[in-house]
Amino acid sequence: MQTQRLTRRSFLKTQAAATALAATGIQTASSAEVPPLYSVTKGRIRQSVVPWCFNPMKPREVVELAARLKLPSVELISPDLWPVLKEKGMTCAIASSHGFSKGFAHTAEHEECLANLRKNIDLASAAGVPSIITFSGFRRGLSTEAGTRNMIDGLKKIAAHAEEKKVTVCLEMLNSRVDISMKGHPDYFCDDIDVSVEICQAVASERVKVLFDIYHVQIMHGDIIARLKKHQKWIGHYHTAGVPGRNEIDDTQEIKYEPIMKAILATGYQGFVGQEFIPLRDKAASLAEGVRICDV
Numbered sequence: 001m002q003t004q005r006l007t008r009r010s011f012l013k014t015q016a017a018a019t020a021l022a023a024t025g026i027q028t029a030s031s032a033e034v035p036p037l038y039s040v041t042k043g044r045i046r047q048s049v050v051p052w053c054f055n056p057m058k059p060r061e062v063v064e065l066a067a068r069l070k071l072p073s074v075e076l077i078s079p080d081l082w083p084v085l086k087e088k089g090m091t092c093a094i095a096s097s098h099g100f101s102k103g104f105a106h107t108a109e110h111e112e113c114l115a116n117l118r119k120n121i122d123l124a125s126a127a128g129v130p131s132i133i134t135f136s137g138f139r140r141g142l143s144t145e146a147g148t149r150n151m152i153d154g155l156k157k158i159a160a161h162a163e164e165k166k167v168t169v170c171l172e173m174l175n176s177r178v179d180i181s182m183k184g185h186p187d188y189f190c191d192d193i194d195v196s197v198e199i200c201q202a203v204a205s206e207r208v209k210v211l212f213d214i215y216h217v218q219i220m221h222g223d224i225i226a227r228l229k230k231h232q233k234w235i236g237h238y239h240t241a242g243v244p245g246r247n248e249i250d251d252t253q254e255i256k257y258e259p260i261m262k263a264i265l266a267t268g269y270q271g272f273v274g275q276e277f278i279p280l281r282d283k284a285a286s287l288a289e290g291v292r293i294c295d296v
Helices: 002-023 059-068 079-087 107-127 144-165 193-203 214-220 224-230 257-266 283-294
Strands: 046-049 131-134 168-172 208-213 235-240 272-275
Touching: 046 059, 046 283, 059 079, 059 283, 079 107, 107 131, 107 144, 131 144, 131 235, 144 168, 144 193, 144 208, 168 193, 168 235, 193 208, 208 214, 214 224, 214 235, 224 257, 257 283, 272 283
Parallel strands: 046 272, 131 168, 168 208, 208 235, 235 272
Antiparallel strands: none
16 A cells, blocks of 8 residues: 555656646657657757747746757846856856837937946846847837937947947847737838948947847848858847748748858857747747757
């Protein structure tokens, strides 16, 4: 009877653990019918993942999944979880800042953005986080000439602090064509990767670069490989997602990611590539597949 009680207790514990793990979207190894998830084997592309895309998974659950897939980073995650990443031998590839609704295109928003960036650059520097994101904000009737001038002036004000703290400020270009929440941003000022790079070139700091989001660049321009080669000196970070839809980066969409990753490697890029697609299927399996595709 004692042996039976222990066996029953062990069984219940095992079932509870499996249920809790399944809630995160992670399959248990004991599920014989489910193949094991792919994890990084080559690691030449330093991959990261953005938690917001995997809602309703909690950020800590995304960290656990990323660790299982042997990713070196989870990015745009609260500083409260940076110590958790460190404990797992991981990092936050790029830190959050003021959000995309405001930015440097309008001088009235400069001080708020600068204050936010200074604070978060200091946090990132202290934690060894290499980069921080920034945005242009929306056009709202602003001419391209005036907005570009304002962008350059504003970013110049943060460049010296970023240089001192050794944190790279990455200006993200977003598409303005798709009018679906978090898939496009109509009226966003920096919706052209070439202009975004020209802004960074005018700031002329090694610590002010662009965030080259492959999804957004494909929607606005195409010619991904040609553009990343052309702008390689000014790219501080990459993001992925499928087009159309911002979903899985598999064969359901129009971008072929394997040659893009090889082209990125050929430029000598040493930074991170963040997986920022919104899964339509099992979240863990979709991320694992994306990791496999980019692990060239």
